[in-house]
Amino acid sequence: MSDTVKLLAFAGAREMIGEAELAFPVARGLTARGLLDAVCARYPRLVPYAGSIRVAINGTYAAWDEPVRAGDEVALIPPVAGG
Amino acid sequence: MDRPTHLDSQGHAHVVDVREKAETHRIAVARARVRTRPEVARAILDGQTPKGDVAAVVRVAAIAGAKRTSDLVPLCHPLPLTHLAAEFAVDPRGVLTIVVRAECVGRTGVEMEAMAGASIGALTAYDMIKGLDREARIEAVELLEKDGGRSGHYLRGAGERIALVDRPIVVDDVLAAVAHPSAGGQVLFLGTVRDHADGQPVTLLEYEAYATMAVAEMGRCVAEVEAQFPGVRLAVTHRVGALQIGDLAVVCAASAPHRGEAFGAARALIDAIKHRVPIWKREHGPDGPYWVDFVDARCTGEEHLHRADRHHFPVGHGHEHHEAKP
Numbered sequence: 001m002s003d004t005v006k007l008l009a010f011a012g013a014r015e016m017i018g019e020a021e022l023a024f025p026v027a028r029g030l031t032a033r034g035l036l037d038a039v040c041a042r043y044p045r046l047v048p049y050a051g052s053i054r055v056a057i058n059g060t061y062a063a064w065d066e067p068v069r070a071g072d073e074v075a076l077i078p079p080v081a082g083g
Numbered sequence: 084m085d086r087p088t089h090l091d092s093q094g095h096a097h098v099v100d101v102r103e104k105a106e107t108h109r110i111a112v113a114r115a116r117v118r119t120r121p122e123v124a125r126a127i128l129d130g131q132t133p134k135g136d137v138a139a140v141v142r143v144a145a146i147a148g149a150k151r152t153s154d155l156v157p158l159c160h161p162l163p164l165t166h167l168a169a170e171f172a173v174d175p176r177g178v179l180t181i182v183v184r185a186e187c188v189g190r191t192g193v194e195m196e197a198m199a200g201a202s203i204g205a206l207t208a209y210d211m212i213k214g215l216d217r218e219a220r221i222e223a224v225e226l227l228e229k230d231g232g233r234s235g236h237y238l239r240g241a242g243e244r245i246a247l248v249d250r251p252i253v254v255d256d257v258l259a260a261v262a263h264p265s266a267g268g269q270v271l272f273l274g275t276v277r278d279h280a281d282g283q284p285v286t287l288l289e290y291e292a293y294a295t296m297a298v299a300e301m302g303r304c305v306a307e308v309e310a311q312f313p314g315v316r317l318a319v320t321h322r323v324g325a326l327q328i329g330d331l332a333v334v335c336a337a338s339a340p341h342r343g344e345a346f347g348a349a350r351a352l353i354d355a356i357k358h359r360v361p362i363w364k365r366e367h368g369p370d371g372p373y374w375v376d377f378v379d380a381r382c383t384g385e386e387h388l389h390r391a392d393r394h395h396f397p398v399g400h401g402h403e404h405h406e407a408k409p
Contacts, residue, residue, distance in 0.1 A: 008293065010291060010293055010361065010363060011291055011363035011365070011377065012363070012374035013377075048379045049377060049378075049379060052377070052378065056293070056296055056361070059295055059299050060296070060299070061359075075293055075296065075361070077293070078363065078374065078376075078377050079375075079376035080357070080358070080360060080361055080362060080363060081357075081362070081363050081375040081376050082292075082297075082321060082332075082333065082356055082360045082361075082362030082363075082364070083321075083332065083353060083356055083362075
């Protein structure tokens with residue numbers, strides 16, 4: 001069994017993926033950028049929106065080169081529109 | 084099991100021995116509220132009460148009450164108070180607020196002094212207005228802040244200043260979270276659901292949040308803006324779920340010694356929240372629902388960089404993201 005993160009997808013990103021939450025496999029040394037690319041590879045419907053999606057790791061916005069570790073909660077954050 | 088600290092070896096109540104505790108600068112702030120009718124509040128503000136100046140008498144009573152704490156509360160130590168201050172505020176809607184701050188350099192906390200002062204202040208306020216409103220009631224005697232003891236700094240409601248709710252927002256609660264005696268001005272921003280977006284009618288909005296991060300991110304926004312505007316206190320409540328036109332989606336409150344900081348901080352807070360907090364809205368317009376600002380890159384050529392472009396494409400062009408199929 002490979003190591004996974006808990007991947008959360010919200011709003012439009014959730015609709016493109018078709019799931020709100022899933023276990024997503026991560027290789028050692030994977031970055032936030034690498035994870036988004038891997039998610040897009042598995043869910044091509046997300047590709048046209050990928051440029052506007054940010055990644056949060058454990059509840060905080062992540063830099064693109066930030067490492068993703070097994071067990072992390074990783075969220076795909078499409079453009080926010082609160083207020 | 085250790086016996087309770089306030090019982091001696093025979094099980095009798097005693098005033099605990101605090102010789103071994105460190106002498107530190109201790110601060111406590113307590114508040115009491117008296118709820119009356121708006122006409123009575125107005126009479127107090129206009130100086131038209133039968134017993135004279137309510138504010139002056141209440142402040143003096145609160146200070147005198149705080150000094151008598153160890154006489155009144157059996158297991159309290161007498162404390163060498165270094166500072167006592169009482170403030171009295173009248174909300175024209177009928178809420179009288181007494182805030183007492185007590186300080187000492189000592190081995191035990193001053194919260195009972197602050198609480199006793201607030202309580203006696205509230206009793207006195209009742210005495211001063213009972214001729215106008217015998218049904219006035221004292222409510223919510225509570226500790227607002229305590230510092231200097233082993234338990235560290237305590238600030239009441241620090242967690243409640245930030246909230247994500249799935250029911251209508253109560254504006255008074257948000258405002259109360261920033262109320263402070265040293266505030267000379269309070270600013271409220273109310274974000275409501277409007278009936279149009281980019282020239283198209285909107286009939287319903289659904290808000291979705293990444294709840295745990297949304298609360299944390301709102302907290303970070305509040306902390307950053309408070310650091311940027313010294314003396315400002317901020318609070319924010321955001322609502323999620325289905326909202327109708329005119330419903331409050333977000334309420335931000337700022338209090339500050341002066342209006343300039345209050346306006347500036349309120350503006351900075353709502354801007355930060357809109358920019359960063361992971362909350363999304365799905366607008367329902369004439370062409371069906373769509374996630375606001377979630378735009379397909381294939382449809383954002385140079386001439387279509389405006390966010391309104393989602394409305395400019397005919398139905399079926401890939402803009403109905405909610406129902407797009409691979």
